Amino acid sequence: MMDSTVLARCNLFAVLKGMEYLAEHDPVSAGLIEGRELSIQFIIARGPRGCLAFSGGRAEMKRGKHKSSIVLYFNSPEHFNKMIAGEANPVPLKGFTRLGFLTGPFMKLADRLDYYLRPTEALLKDPAYFRMNTELTAYTAFFALAEIGNHDSKGRLSAAHMPDGVLQVLVEKGIGVQIHVKRGKLSCVKGHHEDPRAILSFRDLDSAHRVLNGNLDTFTGLGSGEMAMKGFIPMLDHMNPILDLVPLYLS
Amino acid sequence: MTETKDTLNSYTKSMDLFQRALKVLPAGIPGHQGPVQSQFIPTTAYPLYADRVKDSYFWDLDGNKFIDYMCAYGPNVLGYNNDVVEAAAREQYEKGNCMALPGRKQVEFAELLVDTIEMADWAFFMKNGGDATGFARLIAHAATGREKVIMVEGGYHGVAPWTQSVTHAGITDGDVGNNLTVPWNDTAAVERLVKKYPRRIAAFIATPYDHRVFADNVLPAEGYWQKIRKICDENGIVLIIDDVRCGFRLDLGGSARYFGFEPDLACYCKALANGYPVSAVVGKDSLKDAASKVFYTGSYWSSAAPMAAGVACINELKRLDGANLMIEKGKKLTEGLVKAAAAEDLTLKISGVPSMFYMRLINDDSLMMQQEFCAECARRGVFFTSHHNHFINCSLTDEDISQTIQVASEAFAVVAKNNPGRLNR
Known part of the structure; x- marks a missing residue:
């Protein structure tokens, strides 16, 4: 069963965090934040707090409360989740003179997120779009996985059994995501670790795309060589049930 | 003198069939024989x-x-x-196997198990x-x-819902709601549960x-089982x-x-009939009545041929003093493997009883070196797995053991070459 607080965490620290990737890789998004020096604090009653900062042409989602130019309040996780779904508006507490950024560039950034995370068959025929869709989906899924593993009741059970260490997920000659596990707590960072305890790899971006979109099951992928695993497999065994929960939150 | 292969194995026909199977x-x-569950890492190294x-x-x-050290995961x-x-x-197949009534072999097999297994007063198949x-x-x-039932963390008792974790696909809270778990070798944890759930633990x-x-693998601490017996009795x-x-x-x-x-009660299966499908619960007289009352059956459970195979298998094991024979063979093999690893500046740790030893390389927290070792052995015709205990069978010869150690030496050399920073030097 989906927990709205966990969904709020996924929306904040996985979906909105995707703006970091957009700022770096999408010229349209980069143009929207060019020259912007501001930050948006999200305060969710009975839920998480995070701050999305735009500075020097980059975006960064930070956990907790930070000094911000705009403060948005949500009276519940459900309220925040509705805002992400485009069905509700936040309550601005600070930064009334900067609300134009929210209604203008920020909304356009949100549209870019939607554009890359909700592909059409036609868009996927463009190799550049295909790459960005797959990479952004992968980052979003694994950042959400960490939130689900730390906060969803079933996710926590699986995370508690994950042995300590770094689980590296990667696309051969491509992006990497590291799941750091310590005493049942998960954290996710981008990049490649030099000494992971377990590795789950995709042969290419196409394999990753099909797995992330439910068009290739992992057993088939591993058996056919489109995916590979090595290292301390209990890390993967206990991550998989958490990964299975990701579509529940992000679909 | 043992001979090793000039070329490494390839598996074109296996992979072609697997591609058909995936559809x-x-x-x-x-299940457990699939390349993922079997830890065939990389898949290309294994049949x-x-x-x-x-x-x-x-x-x-x-x-x-x-040379197979998984023995079909035990039955061989x-x-x-x-x-x-x-x-x-x-002989039994020719007479009849799956019949409207059980055959006489069911009784003979039960009598044999009661005579063979020290605590058994009856058997159920x-x-x-x-x-x-x-x-x-x-x-x-x-x-x-x-x-409620107390189980040991990490213990494997099959795939029925009650034996699995609630995090596994298809398992519900209700399936495992009466399970209690304790660490292995921890009698104090058992005592705490007994105190916490008085007269509720079955x-x-x-x-x-x-x-x-x-x-x-970890053997019971001295006095562990005797203490468990005492807690259960009390x-x-x-x-x-x-x-x-x-x-x-x-x-x-x-x-x-x-x-x-x-x-x-004691549960048996793998080595019972040398690969023929039959398992058994044997028990004490005090539980015979309860065993009679539980309705538990299946279409093939009384099939006569596996019972005949079981009788023959147990009698052969007795004739050969099979358990001690396999322990001796396991000792010889594992001592050779440890020496072969040491020759390449690697340390191989053996645990468990030698007839079903578990092995792993030290300085290998991720098991990646162990996986590499097992893969190199598979490519040269020795079948180990990197995650599971192995099994010795009575037919293993000294020549098999020598050849295995020769192959292992070559595999350890590859591992050592690829992992210079993790050697004992």
Whole structure:
């Protein structure tokens, strides 16, 4: 069963965090934040707090409360989740003179997120779009996985059994995501670790795309060589049930 | 002088069949024999299908021959296609196998098990190890009227919902709601649970020693089983030993005898009939009535040929003093493997009882070196797995052991070359 607080965490620290990737890789998004020096604090009653900062042409989602130019309040996780779904508006507490950024560039950034995370068959025929869709989906899924593993009741059970260490997920000659596990707590960072305890790899971006979109099951992928695993497999065994929960939150 | 292969194995026919299988079978090869569950890392190093077997060997679809240390995950105890067992099974097949009534072999097999397994007063037959552990649990519930069962963390008792984690696909909270878990070798934890749930615990179930996967196997601490027996006696708890994997590889009288205690119920399967499908629960007289009352049956559970195979298998194991024979062979093999590793500045750690040893390289927290070692062995015709205990069978020869050590030496050399920073130097 989906927990709205966990969904709020996924929306904040996985979906909105995707703006970091957009700022770096999408010229349209980069143009929207060019020259912007501001930050948006999200305060969710009975839920998480995070701050999305735009500075020097980059975006960064930070956990907790930070000094911000705009403060948005949500009276519940459900309220925040509705805002992400485009069905509700936040309550601005600070930064009334900067609300134009929210209604203008920020909304356009949100549209870019939607554009890359909700592909059409036609868009996927463009190799550049295909790459960005797959990479952004992968980052979003694994950042959400960490939130689900730390906060969803079933996710926590699986995370508690994950042995300590770094689980590296990667696309051969491509992006990497590291799941750091310590005493049942998960954290996710981008990049490649030099000494992971377990590795789950995709042969290419196409394999990753099909797995992330439910068009290739992992057993088939591993058996056919489109995916590979090595290292301390209990890390993967206990991550998989958490990964299975990701579509529940992000679909 | 042993000979090693000039070229490494390839598996074109196996992979072609697997591609067909992926279209019509979930996961291609379902269950523990699939390349994912078997930890075939990388998949390309391993065969996926066997074509035929004999003694300690199997041949894959591509014609590669392997010395097999998984023994079909245990059932091959005398040697594949053992002549005595095959003759007994064939004779019974010709008379009749699946019939409207059980054959006389059912009674003969039960008598033999009662004579062989020290604590057994009766026997009840089914097909798989999971059938046996499930039945034992039902008997405990029926006999005590209690709902909870204590299990050891990491213990494996089959795939029925109650044996799995709630995090596994398809398992609900209700399936595992009456399970209580304790760490292995921790009698104080058992006592705490007994105190916390007075008169609510039906059974304690565990394997004779901790032979979980991905970890060194751990024997019972001195006095562990005797203390568990005492706790169970004092609190009306049924003591169940899951001897499915260890059975007849430690002691022909049952692994409980090997460790010096008497359970109330014991579950057997793998080594019972040298590959023919039959499992058993044996128990004490005090639980015979409860066992009679539990309705538990299946279409093929009384099939006569596996019973005939079982009778022949147990008698052969007795004739050969099979358990001690396999322990001796396991010692010889593992001592050779340890020496071969040391020659390449690697340390191989062996744990568990030698007839079903677990091995891993040290300085290898991720098991990546162990996976590399097993893959190199598979490419050269020796079948190990990197995550599971291995199995010795009675037909393993000194020549097989020598050849295995030769192959292992070559594999360790590859591992050492690829991992210079993790050597003992």
